[in-house]
Structures are given as C-alpha cells and as structure tokens.
Amino acid sequence: MLQYLIIQLDDTSTSYCHYTNIRNEKRLISLDDLRAGILWAMKENLMIQYVLPDYELPAEYIEEMESIDNSKIVSSHSTMINNADVIVLNGWEKGFTFRENGIYVLRITKDSLFAYSEEIKMVLPAVTRLNIVITDVETFTDADCETYKIVLESFAKEVEKLYVAGKSPQLNLLTDRMMLDKMNNCNAGYESITLAPDGCFYVCPAFYLANEDDDFGLGKSKYNVGNLIDGLDIKNPQLYRLDHAPICRHCDAYQCKRCVWLNRKTTYEVNTPSREQCVVAHIERNVAAQLLTSIRTYGEFLPERNGIEVLECLDPFEKANKW
C-alpha cells in the first residue's frame, strides 16, 4: 500500500540512493504541479518527502512545501542544510562536520569505502544514523567481497564498543538486520511513488533521471507511471511487491535495499536482483549475526526472535532447490 510521495523538486536534486544524478541544468517543478502533488498526497493520505536541489528555492515554494508535514532530503552542499531531515554526502568529504543527532546518507563507491573505512567508522559515535549506499554494488568481484567483509567486521567492532558504552549507534549495513524480523526494503512502486519536475509520476527518482545508457533504448517515457491529471497508472503493480519477487520472498537479508532500479538495470526485471546485490547483502547479514552474538555476551539484548543464523551460502538463488 502506498505510504509516501517523494517529490523530486528539481532536475538537479540530489540522489540519495544507488542512481547517480548527472543533470546540472535547473528544472524546477512548477508551482501548480507542486500544489497539485501536495493535494494528491493529502487525498491519498501519504507522507511527503521532498528531495531538494542545492540552490535556494523561491519563497513561494517554501511556503507551499511547508503547508503539509514533510521530511526533506538535501545534499551536504545545499543552502537548506540546516532545515534538513536527511543529509546526503555524495562521496567521502574529508573535513565535513557531522552534526550530532543528524541522519546522514553516504553515497560512496566500493573503492572509496574501502579506502576511507577508518575515517567513516569514526562518524558512528557522533550521528544518530548513517546509511551507507554503495553506488557501484553491481561491480563487486570475489576479491571485493573479501575486502567488504573485513571492512564490515571492523565497523562491527566499533558498533559493539558503542553498545557496550550504553549508546545505540545506527549503521544501516549492520544494525538494521539486528532489529528487523521481516523485510524492510526500499519498496519503490509499492510503498512510495515519485512526482518529478515534469508533473509525471515515476517508480522512483532513478527512473525519471534514467540517462540514455540506462533506458536500454526503450525511451524515457517507458518509465512514466502516470501524471497529476490522469492519476497513477503502474503496469503490473504486483511486480513491485515482495510476494511477487521470486528470489527475495525466500530471503531473510531483511536489511537489503532490494533496489528495483538496480534490478531493472542489471536483470531487466524490477523484481529480480543481480547476484552481486544478494552476495553483498548476505555478507552484511552474516556480519550482523556475528555482531549480535558478540553484543549478547555482555547481557540481554533484543528478543530472541531477532536471532540470525550465519549462512554459508551467500546467494539465495543457489538454494532454489530447497524452496
């Protein structure tokens, strides 16, 4: 069931996920479409999330945006950074000052993550939550997987230290799986839908921003799933649901993003992930299992239902004969 309307306010609004936004020409949503989008969200009883560009928005836009409860996603270079709910760093920024109690998304390539892991680890005590999004997850090799496991184990040691000190650090890659007892994925197209600056709906901002290389020659209109005048028109909406995801519905890497855009890009199916996405999610899942066990040696922590068995197999598809 739909719960969120994401409003991509401008073509240059920051990415906060796997996709990269290379657009640098401003195209602000019209004020009429912004108003109509807010009204639509109110009628559908949806929470609004605005994705902002870096430049200062006109006063009438701010007034309209604030006419309803919302959350704001901005980049670390936005003029709105002090009013943001989520701040996105596009790559590791040496010397950036993380705000205490802030919620951050760090979009980073695997190589940068490996190179700056010690510095990144030091952010955990300072912030409320750090979401790390590996922007080139589909390029992971076996050697990268080995390195990723070592990096995660070192993050896990820091998390453990903080828990023992009575803190509750949140790092999506590790602590989400410990807390979850069912899937908590991105769910674009099912729980959220995006309104873009052209007044049309898209499954998520990535489908609006898809560049020539991403659209497989099918044309960008392929990704439009309705507009503010005619309403939402998602073809085969069941394909965005977990119960129609042939591999994911058998999986318990509950923290996995299950990114439908990445699925579409790598397998041409919105509900079928690439092997790399699964292997990376399972490495996170297994290190989270070890972390949970380690924390529990200090005392009771989380109900037993949150137990996580360490799995040898990192790709659920390899166990398909047991489903």
Ligand code: SF4
């Ligand atoms: S690990 Fe793979 S199968 Fe499991 S939820 Fe993620 S994408 Fe789906």
